[in-house]
Amino acid sequence: MDGKISRRSFIKGGLAVAGAAVASSLPMPEAVKASSVEELATLIDVRKCIGCEACVEACQEVNAPKFPEPKKPFPKMYPSRVKVSDWSDKRDVTDRLTPYNWLFIQEATVTVNGTEETLTIPRRCMHCQNPPCADLCPWGAAYKLKNGITRINSDYCLGGSKCKSVCPWHIPQRQTGVGLYLDLLPAFAGNGVMYKCDRCYNRIADGKLPACIDACPEDVQKIGPRDEILKEAHAIQKEIGGYIYGEKENGGTNTIYVSPVPFEDLNNGIEKGSGRPNLKPKKDSMAQADNLAKAMVIAPIAGMAAAAANFFIGAKKSMGSEDK
Amino acid sequence: MTVGSKALRRVFILTMALTAFTGFGQMPIFKRYYISDIPGMAWSADFYATHFLHYLGASVLLGLFAYFVLDYILTGRKHFQLTPSAYLRIILLVGIVATGILRVFKNMPDVLFSPTFTVFIDISHLGFAMAYLFTALVLAVMKRGWLRNAGYAL
Numbered sequence: 016m017d018g019k020i021s022r023r024s025f026i027k028g029g030l031a032v033a034g035a036a037v038a039s040s041l042p043m044p045e046a047v048k049a050s051s052v053e054e055l056a057t058l059i060d061v062r063k064c065i066g067c068e069a070c071v072e073a074c075q076e077v078n079a080p081k082f083p084e085p086k087k088p089f090p091k092m093y094p095s096r097v098k099v100s101d102w103s104d105k106r107d108v109t110d111r112l113t114p115y116n117w118l119f120i121q122e123a124t125v126t127v128n129g130t131e132e133t134l135t136i137p138r139r140c141m142h143c144q145n146p147p148c149a150d151l152c153p154w155g156a157a158y159k160l161k162n163g164i165t166r167i168n169s170d171y172c173l174g175g176s177k178c179k180s181v182c183p184w185h186i187p188q189r190q191t192g193v194g195l196y197l198d199l200l201p202a203f204a205g206n207g208v209m210y211k212c213d214r215c216y217n218r219i220a221d222g223k224l225p226a227c228i229d230a231c232p233e234d235v236q237k238i239g240p241r242d243e244i245l246k247e248a249h250a251i252q253k254e255i256g257g258y259i260y261g262e263k264e265n266g267g268t269n270t271i272y273v274s275p276v277p278f279e280d281l282n283n284g285i286e287k288g289s290g291r292p293n294l295k296p297k298k299d300s301m302a303q304a305d306n307l308a309k310a311m312v313i314a315p316i317a318g319m320a321a322a323a324a325n326f327f328i329g330a331k332k333s334m335g336s337e338d339k
Numbered sequence: 340m341t342v343g344s345k346a347l348r349r350v351f352i353l354t355m356a357l358t359a360f361t362g363f364g365q366m367p368i369f370k371r372y373y374i375s376d377i378p379g380m381a382w383s384a385d386f387y388a389t390h391f392l393h394y395l396g397a398s399v400l401l402g403l404f405a406y407f408v409l410d411y412i413l414t415g416r417k418h419f420q421l422t423p424s425a426y427l428r429i430i431l432l433v434g435i436v437a438t439g440i441l442r443v444f445k446n447m448p449d450v451l452f453s454p455t456f457t458v459f460i461d462i463s464h465l466g467f468a469m470a471y472l473f474t475a476l477v478l479a480v481m482k483r484g485w486l487r488n489a490g491y492a493l
Contacts, residue, residue: 097371145448151386153365155457168454175367181386204368266448300387301446307394308443314398318405326413 054144054163056241056269057214057228058248059137061281062255063235066120066135071109073230074118074139077215081169082106082115083208085192090201097206100189111290112139114190114210118227121291123284125276134274136281137227137235138292139212140165140186141261141268147300148178148187157187157209163241163269164214169194174207183265183300184292187211241269248273266299351403355475358396362468364389397439404436419486424478428485431474434467 085103092099102108106115118139125134146165149157156171157178167178167187173196179187187209196205215225223229228236237244248259248271260272274281282294364383369375375384382388411419421429441460445452452460 094371094373150446151365151390153367153461155454155461158454158457159451161451171454171458177367177386180367301448303387304390304394305447307391307398308447311394311398311401311443314402315405318402318407319409321402322406322409322413325410329414 053161054241054269055219055238056142056163056244056271057225058237058239058244059270059272060235060251061134061136061272061274063233064120064135064137065233066122066133067232068109068120069230069232070137070227070236071116071118071120073226074212075109075116077218077226078117078213081210081213083169083190083193083210085190085207086197087192089192090197092206093202099191100207101191102188103190103192111288112186112188112211112292113290114188114208117210117212119291121285123281125280125284127275134276134281134284136272136274136285136294139227139270140214141184141264141270142212142214143265144267144269145265145299145301145305147181147183147265150301150304151181152178160216162216162219164216164219166213166216167209167211169208169210171195172208173199173205174209175205176209178209181300183297185289186292188290244271260294264297266302347403347406350399354396354399354403358393358400359468359472361389361393361396362465365393394443397443401436404432415486418488420488422483422485422487424483425485427474428471428478431467431471435464435471438464438467 089099102113109116121136121138123134142165146159149159149165154171157167159165174189176189179185189207189209191207194208251273252259255275257273257275258277260278261268261270278294287293370384375381438460
């Protein structure tokens with residue numbers, strides 16, 4: 016395979032994923048097997064991006080039906096420290112992530128082969144392999160699909176923004192005045208719905224490419240099985256003496272960037288802040304909890320061993336006293 | 340130490356309190372409602388810290404439950420009998436443990452549950468925990484213990 020994912024093979028794969036999506040609608044555990052087997056990843060070749068924002072426009076256009084339509088005025092929220100997060104009048108903002116802009120272009124002026132260049136980098140949700148937003152969401156509103164997409168279900172989300180807090184890149188963005196919290200206790204719990212890239216899960220289920228990939232005139236992005244995407248990323252890295260981001264960050268993601276300059280340089284060059292994620296190395300956020308979860312198996316065994324020891328010591332003592 | 344031991348009872352109550360607190364801390368409420376502003380409580384707004392402590396407390400509770408069950412079977416039932424309120428508490432605890440195990444399992448890498456099933460687990464875990472806390476509080480006020488026919492009921 017030359018590394019390129021053809022439209023035909025992608026649509027074929029998409030149909031298989033669609034079948035899995037139908038099966039997953041049952042209220043039962045999905046296949047309890049390695050999800051990575053069918054995970055799709057995207058490859059973003061930073062060299063190719065010209066920062067035209069065609070991907071940004073396509074994302075906004077295709078996902079417009081998913082965007083929040085908040086009811087105003089917003090219910091008063093208590094205590095006063097709870098702030099309204101309203102982007103509904105700023106829908107045309109494209110220089111950062113918002114509930115209405117799930118993908119944006121970051122710029123970094125760096126030195127490539129001795130020449131100063133401005134590189135542009137499409138940024139959105141990384142779709143982690145073990146996403147903390149999905150693991151730690153208290154309502155199951157954020158969840159991962161078998162094909163490697165992490166979604167936030169806007170019907171369940173209460174907008175507590177925990178997913179944003181635990182996300183190593185703080186990707187999800189909140190819109191107040193929309194969602195389930197309005198039907199519960201809008202004054203005292205919740206604050207809207209969190210939004211982020213869902214990698215066009217519905218288009219993928221229909222056998223189509225995500226809008227950003229489809230619209231890109233420079234073929235900056237590709238999508239395919241993660242192992243094939245990684246193979247191609249490493250081949251490019253070797254060819255250009257480049258660097259990879261996303262393969263190991265946060266324990267591994269399904270968004271793999273390849274750059275001709277170190278990501279440390281890119282991180283130093285980009286504007287960072289709210290809605291503008293950095294490009295720093297990220298340790299596996301869930302590693303500690305996952306290790307403790309594995310160790311949890313030992314706890315009941317230790318408890319039973321202690322009870323058994325207690326029983327035998329007691330039995331021995333009573334036998335001893337009977338002998339006397 | 341046996342099921343009636345005072346030391347184990349204290350460990351059980353303290354660990355239940357820790358897991359209940361850190362369990363509620365899984366919802367983004369401690370910062371909103373100034374709990375994390377209390378001196379020494381800043382950690383309660385750190386979701387990774389509360390999650391880790393919740394898992395740690397759950398591990399201790401799993402060990403304690405296994406100990407209590409086997410100790411009661413091997414030794415305790417010769418001297419004690421479970422009260423009706425103990426059966427009620429056990430049912431609720433089984434609910435907490437079963438849904439908790441499923442949630443921990445769901446959080447493992449490469450394990451996927453359907454969104455509907457995840458929501459069901461989350462809400463039932465919270466429901467069982469709240470029902471247990473309420474029941475335990477009422478029974479404590481009513482001075483109903485776990486065991487009878489002994490001078491030191493748990």
